[in-house]
Amino acid sequence: MGFTALAVLDRAYRGAVEGQYFDALYGVQEFHALLGRIDLALRGLAVTLAAPEGGYRPALDIGQSTFDTLPDYRGSVQRMAEEGIVVMADEGDLVRLGFDPAKVVPGVQVVDTTELATRWPDYDGVWFL
Numbered sequence: 001m002g003f004t005a006l007a008v009l010d011r012a013y014r015g016a017v018e019g020q021y022f023d024a025l026y027g028v029q030e031f032h033a034l035l036g037r038i039d040l041a042l043r044g045l046a047v048t049l050a051a052p053e054g055g056y057r058p059a060l061d062i063g064q065s066t067f068d069t070l071p072d073y074r075g076s077v078q079r080m081a082e083e084g085i086v087v088m089a090d091e092g093d094l095v096r097l098g099f100d101p102a103k104v105v106p107g108v109q110v111v112d113t114t115e116l117a118t119r120w121p122d123y124d125g126v127w128f129l
Helices: 024-035 044-050 073-082 091-096 113-118
Strands: 003-009 036-042 060-062 065-067 087-090 109-111 125-128
Touching (some): 024 036, 036 044, 036 073, 044 091, 073 087, 087 113, 109 113
Parallel strands (some): 003 036
Antiparallel strands (some): 060 065
């Protein structure tokens, strides 16, 4: 089957302008394409990226300039799930932050924290982003 890794993301926000060049979710997609199977686990505040939010497009105004090429993290999670990348969200963190685990982006698997940890030996590597 080739190389497999679990990418664990626990911070939802990684910067605005700097992140437009290479964000963690883009990295997961690229490594998935290059190395084989890379699954994504969202925990902590990163589970908010699995919450559907229609029509949001990030933009940042600095003086008279508008940066509208910023990463759309929620959109990235949705595209990853649609493209068949395994995306999991920690159920306990969803509940703790006030989200309904039944109302996540379609294709995202809601997984108990303990169950997620028991999956780690199934991977060649576990990466914390």
